[in-house]
Each structure stands twice: as structure tokens, then as C-alpha cells.
Amino acid sequence: MYTAQGKINQQEVLRQYLPMVRRQALGLKTRLPANIELDDLIQAGSIGLLDAMTRYDLSVGATFATFASQRIRGAMIDELRTRDWVPRSVRRNARAVEDAMHRVEQSLGRPAKEREVAAAMGLSLVEYQKVLDDTNGSQMLPFDDIDEEHSESSSSRLQTPFAELLNERNRANLTRAIDALPPRERLLLALCHHEKLNLREIGVVLEVSESRVCQLHAQAIARLHVSMRD
Structure with a gap:
């Protein structure tokens, strides 16, 4: 997941973790009204994954998988929040x-x-x-x-x-x-x-x-x- 210089390999992270984005979006979608589109959740989660790559600090102790999972779900929740999705x-x-x-x-x-x-x-x-x-x-x-x-x-x-x-x-x-x-x-x-x-x-x-x-x-x-x- 890291390059020879010790930096996160973004292409490898995307390949490895985009399936996680979809799984989290599917899990959240089952708890939401039908008017919330799965693709919108996936898009928001993907932005959360990119944010995780720029913010992750190995010294904090948490694994990247844990950190990324939190950022992905947080981005999806933020997307729902901005929509005021409950009439x-x-x-x-x-x-x-x-x-x-x-x-x-x-x-x-x-x-x-x-x-x-x-x-x-x-x-x-x-x-x-x-x-x-x-x-x-x-x-x-x-x-x-x-x-x-x-x-x-x-x-x-x-x-x-x-x-x-x-x-x-x-x-x-x-x-x-x-x-x-x-x-x-x-x-x-x-x-x-x-x-x-x-x-x-x-x-x-x-x-x-x-x-x-x-x-x-x-x-x-x-x-x-x-x-x-x-």
C-alpha cells in the first residue's frame, strides 16, 4: 500500500478499498428511504476515502483500514445531512x-x-x-x-x-x-x-x-x- 518512499500508493488504495465503499453504501442504503440513491452514497464515500488518504497518520496507532472506514461512513452521513432528506x-x-x-x-x-x-x-x-x-x-x-x-x-x-x-x-x-x-x-x-x-x-x-x-x-x-x- 506504500511506495518505496513510504508514501501511500493512491492507486493501490483505491483498488483495495473501493469495494469497502460500496459495502458500506449498501449497508447504509438498507436503512434509508428509497429516494436516496446508492450511487450518491458511493460517490460521497469515495470522497471520504480520498480524504482518508490525505489525512492518515501512521503514528496515531490506528490501522489505515479502520481510519478509512470511519472517514468513508462519515462522508456518507455528511451527504445525508446536507440534503435534509427527511420531508x-x-x-x-x-x-x-x-x-x-x-x-x-x-x-x-x-x-x-x-x-x-x-x-x-x-x-x-x-x-x-x-x-x-x-x-x-x-x-x-x-x-x-x-x-x-x-x-x-x-x-x-x-x-x-x-x-x-x-x-x-x-x-x-x-x-x-x-x-x-x-x-x-x-x-x-x-x-x-x-x-x-x-x-x-x-x-x-x-x-x-x-x-x-x-x-x-x-x-x-x-x-x-x-x-x-x-
Whole structure:
């Protein structure tokens, strides 16, 4: 990977690491709305790889592969950040779900069921689940992407439902809120954000469709927001 003069061989790095760019883009794409193009993520990741080549310092101790991986993913997240990729209507619907869920759970003293939240919103179950499908794209970025908000490569805050939950003051409360989730939703979050499984893989484990995984994920995040609000 290095020339005889001890410098990074850029052509060799590109040959070796461009497949990593594509793999990371594919992994991130599974957690994003359909309007986000894979090629755009790959292009942003490639820029991150070039940035890694110019910034890497062997003396810092981290391998180039580790450093490049962080830069690649950081560049993709920055690309999403600049696009404001979540429509206002989606954010508005997400807040409406949380408000309805809060009212139901305050009234019943237990986790709200889907039909109960749908009724509180004046929607049929099918309409409510469509809202969950639409809002889920704004929630699927994994925990490690949120953590990159505090890294050198990030210049501004990525607005996602987890962003306000993952600071030091809230971690204990968040842990309690996750423990209080219905078992299937708690398992889903673990599979998605810790095991890093994609939608299809999670669906196999839970024995549901990918669309149903999206709905349950959106509902779980809404529950966490309601719990943290309380």
C-alpha cells in the first residue's frame, strides 16, 4: 500500500478499498428511504476515502483500514445531512404518532397497542401502519452513525430520533425505556442497532415481512421518545 518512499500508493488504495465503499453504501442504503440513491452514497464515500488518504497518520496507532472506514461512513452521513432528506410531512407525522401514543399510554397505564394509537389518531390500522412505514426512514440510522456526531469528521448535528437520546445524561433513562419496550420491539432494536442486521435478516428472525420490520421499528422509536419525554 506504500511506495518505496513510504508514501501511500493512491492507486493501490483505491483498488483495495473501493469495494469497502460500496459495502458500506449498501449497508447504509438498507436503512434509508428509497429516494436516496446508492450511487450518491458511493460517490460521497469515495470522497471520504480520498480524504482518508490525505489525512492518515501512521503514528496515531490506528490501522489505515479502520481510519478509512470511519472517514468513508462519515462522508456518507455528511451527504445525508446536507440534503435534509427527511420531508417535513414525515417529521410531522412522526410527532403525531408520539403524541397519540403518549395520550393512550397515559390513559391506560401500559404500552399502547397499534389499534389504540390508530384510533387516537383517527386512522384505520392500515393507514396508521402506512404512517409508520413513511416515518421509519428517518429512524433507521444505526447507533454508531449517531456517535459519529462527536467525531472529528462531523461538522454539524444529524437530526435523527436517536440524536437527542444518546447523550451521557440520557443513557440511563434510555436503557430503562428500552427495557420497558414490548419484547419483540426490544429484540428488533437489538438486531438492528447492535447486531447490525438488515431488514431482510431481521424479518427472518422475527418471522415477519421487511415492511412489518419497518413498522415495528418506527413504533419502537416512538415509544422511546414518549418514555424519554415522560
